[in-house]
Amino acid sequence: RDEAEDWVDRIFEAVNKCRPTLHNDEHWEVLQGSGENGVDERSISSASSALSSPERRLSSTDSSETAPPVQEFDWTRTTDLETDALKEAVLYLSTDSEARTWTPLVVSLSLEAVKGFRVQEERKVLWLNNPIAEIRDVVPDVSLGGPAFFKVLTMRETLRFRAENPDEAQSWRVLIRGALDSYLESGEDVISEEPPPVLGTGVNGNLHRLVQHRLKENGQLLGHLYTVPSEKGLDAQSYKCSGCHQQIGPSRGRARLCEFTGQYYCVACHKGDTTIIPSRMVHNWDLTQREVSKKALRLLAQIEQEPLMNLELLNPDLMSHAESMAQAHSLRERLRLLGDYLLTCRSGACKKLHARMGQRTYLLETRHLYSVLDLRQIADGQYGNFLISLVQQASNHVLNCDLCTQRGFICQICHSNDILFPFQFDSTTRCKDCKAVFHLFCKNEKNSCPRCQRMKKYLERDLQDSH
Ligand SMILES: [Zn+2]
Ligand SMILES: [Zn+2]
Ligand SMILES: [Zn+2]
Ligand SMILES: [Zn+2]
Structure with a gap:
């Protein structure tokens, strides 16, 4: 069994070495505030969880699950430009929650809107229209597979785009951000x-x-x-x-x-x-x-419902001063880990949960951002119970969902058949370095993470080999 796991780890590491994503970090510009939005936090965490080998990938009857069809991309634009276009080109838009299928659109950016057209019989048909006023942010999205991917967050949805190459993606991000800035500045005299x-x-x-x-x-x-x-x-x-x-x-x-x-x-x-x-x-x-x-x-x-305050930055000591804050923080962390599953589950379970959250959908995406309503509920002593009921509803889904349980972990110390999840704070613990999940009773302070140990062993062997 150990041998098999070693092979899995080795293959993952070799594959990751070849992935262009991880070596292209120098191309990324630092975007103010996106981390505080919880957006980058999420994409980083989902990228890292995708890289951790103990995730179970059970064989599936759906063949597209394991081998997505190779898609041809055609980047030539054949139609005329919109008269108010700042930039117009072919982008591919992801149309499913797991970003497997991509639809070509002629996307046109003006100072007023981001519009997407489908080309039918060489004519443009308006397919999506997002006013600049409704755009919240535009960020790169490493988790989709590389620097040519980015996403546009609007008040209603997240649009995931693929550009022809990383430079194109960056140019789109800069221009959309520019349109957003100019929209915001237009009201600043007030x-x-x-x-x-x-x-x-x-x-x-x-x-x-x-x-x-x-x-x-x-x-x-x-x-x-x-x-x-x-x-x-x-x-x-x-x-x-x-x-x-x-x-x-x-x-x-x-x-x-x-x-x-x-x-x-x-x-x-x-x-x-x-x-x-x-x-x-x-x-x-x-x-x-x-x-x-x-x-x-x-x-x-x-x-009331806008997540404007980042408590981690405003006052990180608050958690240790107030018990109700510590409880809130721990529950928010669990909810965010549950969000990793729910937000990408194709069953639509997220919708039911969102219905109970109202506008506070950020509860699934970030743990540090708080709204005035969050603070009021904490002061009234209602926040804990509100979060507990959300955590219960969300974990009920994950533990019973065929799709979500496939993304659970196996304890690499006892190798039992239990499927473990990082949000089970009462019974599991997670390695800070490699993100592997173990039974709490298997992993105590003394025994170090077996997966990290193996990686260290390989690293030493590699170093010896290269001399
Ligand atoms: Zn007055
Ligand atoms: Zn699910
Ligand atoms: Zn165990
Ligand atoms: Zn580890």
């Missing part, structure tokens, strides 16, 4: 009053800009989400209400402090509504309900 928060300090950059843009003038307040407000006093705002600019203060109208912005408002703009203040909760674990202005209350309702 919202330029507030300086944009520094990226890389826990702010989900792309999403922040998109949400801010959508909020129009209310977007000014969004920066207050991340930092605890400092109250500067009435004179700093010239004794005027921050909302309607009416005179307030001693001997004029009564002034009320908004604990979200740290600014003063008149009694018409501030009705004394109370809510938790996200920044105080994240930085000081302060769950007190505090008074906020009408504007702030509305803003918090508008962005």
Whole structure:
């Protein structure tokens, strides 16, 4: 058995050495914020899980499962350009969830939209139309097989494209990002009053800009989400209400402090509504309900389900301070590992789960991003149970799904027939280096990972051979 596994490992390693993907990293540009979106995190994790050999691939009756038909790609464009095209060329669009079949489309990018046309009798027929306003991000997608692949995330779906070559793919990504930037800048004269928060300090950059843009003038307040407000006093705002600019203060109208912005408002703009203040909760674990202005209350309702806060960056120590945060974090991690299975399962199980999540589909894709609603549920003590029910529903699917169980693991220490999954925190453990999964009771602190050991052995042998 060990011999057989050694062969499997050796073959995998040899194949991986030949794969162009892994050696082309220098071609990748670093895209701001995509990691915080959880997008790269996911594609990296799915790529690495595809490389780990202990995944079971049972023989399947469906022959396309093991040997996908070789597809011919034709990159010549025969039709006329759209009049507003910034770029137009043939791209292949993946039409199934596992990216096996690819459909050719003439894709045309303008400042307003990404359109895809099918060519029928040498004429273009509109097949997909995504307004730039609905695009959230454009990122490379290594997991699809190489640097010629990229995906466009829209509010409704993820479009996976294959370009003729890596340079073409990069050119598409740069131009789509450019169109997105120019769309966002077109609204910035309205919202330029507030300086944009520094990226890389826990702010989900792309999403922040998109949400801010959508909020129009209310977007000014969004920066207050991340930092605890400092109250500067009435004179700093010239004794005027921050909302309607009416005179307030001693001997004029009564002034009320908004604990979200740290600014003063008149009694018409501030009705004394109370809510938790996200920044105080994240930085000081302060769950007190505090008074906020009408504007702030509305803003918090508008962005309630947007995963704008990266807790890992804003305050990584929070998990160790608060037990309910530690529980939330552990459940979010399990949900993300379950997402690796559900998001690629062809059974459509994801749809049922998404129905219960509402807009919070990011729960399956990332563990560090939190929305205002997540924080409110934590403060109310409801978040744990909400996540537990999602984890239960998701693991019920994976453990009973023919497709998902094929992607489970076998313990390489005891070699029993149990199928193990990385999200079973109670009974399994995962090697940090090679991602192999073991029974918790088989792998204790003392015995090191057998798979890593074997790899080390081969590496040493290779070194000796080369001398
Ligand atoms: Zn006012
Ligand atoms: Zn499944
Ligand atoms: Zn075991
Ligand atoms: Zn290992």
